[in-house]
Amino acid sequence: MHLDHAVTYPHRHTHSADPLRPDGTRRALRIGLGGPVGSGKTATVAALCRALRSELSMAVVTNDIYTREDAEFLLREAVLPSERITAVETGACPHTAIRDDISANLEAVEELEDAFREHGRLDLILVESGGDNLTATFSRGLVDAQIFVIDVAGGDDIPRKGGPGVTTADLLVVNKTDLAPHVGSDLDRMARDAAAQRGELPVAFQSLRGPEGVGPVAAWVRERIAAWSPR
Ligand SMILES: Nc1nc2c(ncn2[C@@H]2O[C@H](COP(=O)(O)OP(=O)(O)OP(=O)(O)O)[C@@H](O)[C@H]2O)c(=O)[nH]1
Ligand SMILES: [Mg+2]
Numbered sequence: 001m002h003l004d005h006a007v008t009y010p011h012r013h014t015h016s017a018d019p020l021r022p023d024g025t026r027r028a029l030r031i032g033l034g035g036p037v038g039s040g041k042t043a044t045v046a047a048l049c050r051a052l053r054s055e056l057s058m059a060v061v062t063n064d065i066y067t068r069e070d071a072e073f074l075l076r077e078a079v080l081p082s083e084r085i086t087a088v089e090t091g092a093c094p095h096t097a098i099r100d101d102i103s104a105n106l107e108a109v110e111e112l113e114d115a116f117r118e119h120g121r122l123d124l125i126l127v128e129s130g131g132d133n134l135t136a137t138f139s140r141g142l143v144d145a146q147i148f149v150i151d152v153a154g155g156d157d158i159p160r161k162g163g164p165g166v167t168t169a170d171l172l173v174v175n176k177t178d179l180a181p182h183v184g185s186d187l188d189r190m191a192r193d194a195a196a197q198r199g200e201l202p203v204a205f206q207s208l209r210g211p212e213g214v215g216p217v218a219a220w221v222r223e224r225i226a227a228w229s230p231r
Contacts, residue, residue, distance in 0.1 A: 019144070019228075026228060027113060028057075028059075028113060028121070028122035028123055028124055028125045029123065029124050029125070029144055029145070029224060029225055029228040030109060030124075030125045030127060030142065030143040030144050030145075031124065031125070031126055031127070031143060031144065031145050031146065031147060031221065031224070032098060032126075032127045032128075032129060032138035032142065032143035032145070032146040032147070033045060033126060033127070033128045033129065033146070033147045033148075033149055034095075034098065034128075034129040034132065034136045034137065034138060034146060034147075034148055034149070034165055034169075035129075035131065035132075035136075035148050035149035035150055035165060035173075036131055036132065036133060036134065036150060036151075036154055036158075037131030037132070038131060038151070039131070039149045039150050039151040039154060039175055039176075040149055040151055040173075040175040040176060040206075040208060041070075041128050041129070041131070041149045042062070042070045042073055042074065042128060043175075043208050044147075044149055044173065044175065044206070044208070044214060044217065045060055045062075045070075045074065045079075045126050045128050046073070046074055046077055046079045047208055047213055047214035047217075047218075048126065048214055048217065048218055048221060049074070049079035049080050049126075050079055050214075051213075051214050051215070051218040052124070052218055052221065052222075053079070053080060056123040056124050056225065057116065057120050057121060057122050057123045057124070058080060058084060058122065058123065058124045058125070058126070059080070059084040059085070059086070059112045059116070059122050059124075059125045059126075060074060060079075060080060060084065060085050060086070060125070060126045060127075060128065061086045061087075061088060061105060061108045061109060061112070061125065061126070061127045061128070062074070062085070062086070062087050062088065062128045063087075063088045063089075063090050063094055063097055063098065063105065063127070063128060063129050063130045064087065064088075064089060064090070064094075064130050065089070065090055065091065065092070065093075065094060065130055066089060066091065067089070068087035068089065070087070070128055070130075071085050071086070071087035072087075083115065084112070086108045086111070086112060088104050088105055088108050090104070090130060093132065094129050094130030094131065094132045094136065095129070095132050095133075095135065095136035095137075097129075097130075098127070098129045098136065098137075098138045098139065098142060098143075099136070099137060099138060099139050100139075102139050102141060102142040105127060105142055106141070106142060109125055109127065109142070112125060113125075123225060124221070124225060127142065127143055133163075134158070134161065134162075134163030134164075134165055134166060135163050135164055135165070136165060137164045137165055137168065137169070144224075144228070145170040145171075145224055146169050146170055146171075147169060147170065147171045147172075147173055147217070148165035148166060148169035148171070148172050148173070149173045149175055150165075150166070150172070150173070150174055150175065151174070151175040151176040151179070152174060152175070152176050152177055152179055152180045152183060152185040152187070152190070153176055153179050153183045153185070155185070156184075156185035156186050156187075156189055156190050157193075158190075159172075159174070159190050159193035159194040159197060160193040160196075160197075162197050166194070166197055166198070167197045167198060168201075169201070170201065170202075170224075171201075171202050171203075171204060171217070171220050172194055172198060172201070172202070172203045172204070173203075173204050173206050173217060174187075174190055174191075174194070174203065174204070174205045174206065175206050175207070175208070176206075176207060176208075176209075177205050177206065177207040177210070178207040178209045178210055187205060190205075191203065191205070202220065204216045204217050204220065
């Protein structure tokens, strides 16, 4: 096909990826949580809200295919006031809404930032993707960092299988370690495989049923916040 005129594409809605607000201060840090269905993303979001809400101004965006179940769970658990929780119904494969056409999610994030502009501003927005497969990753136009949550019950060969979530996420969380003895998962092997796939990138083994709970992941978020907000 021959085109004798310039082809223009619609301008993508990613202007708010700029980390600076118009007044020169930093906008809220946006962290995405992705991973297979049922690995513990919403439970991790809930635990992070409980751990960090007294020190950070937080909000959450959830993504479900046809429902608002994750947002409703967070509202029922009262992890944050309702005006800080927004649901996006993707209506299609969850990864589409976090990687390809991110406009609905960006709009949700920007509306939250606008709503709190006058009232102390937001420090942190968590964006939970709908459960998907090992290939789901967030667009860097939507989030500044991403956490990939897998669990020991999904099979201890998942770190070995790799995929962009396991290999490139800024933090890999291996959740439900309390179930390892019951499902025959070898945590040492998972740690070795994850290190082989990820090199220097961090991995957190977590049990939300255990005494440490979300502690290590909350500590990682605090480090990211400290690196994000020096202005
Ligand atoms: N034993 C155990 N169960 C957990 C842990 N974390 C989460 N769960 C349970 O695992 C189930 C799924 O957790 P969710 O947080 O809903 O998982 P999700 O990844 O958000 O699921 P989708 O959004 O549907 O993909 C729930 O029943 C949680 O209570 C854990 O550390 N240990
Ligand atoms: Mg969920």
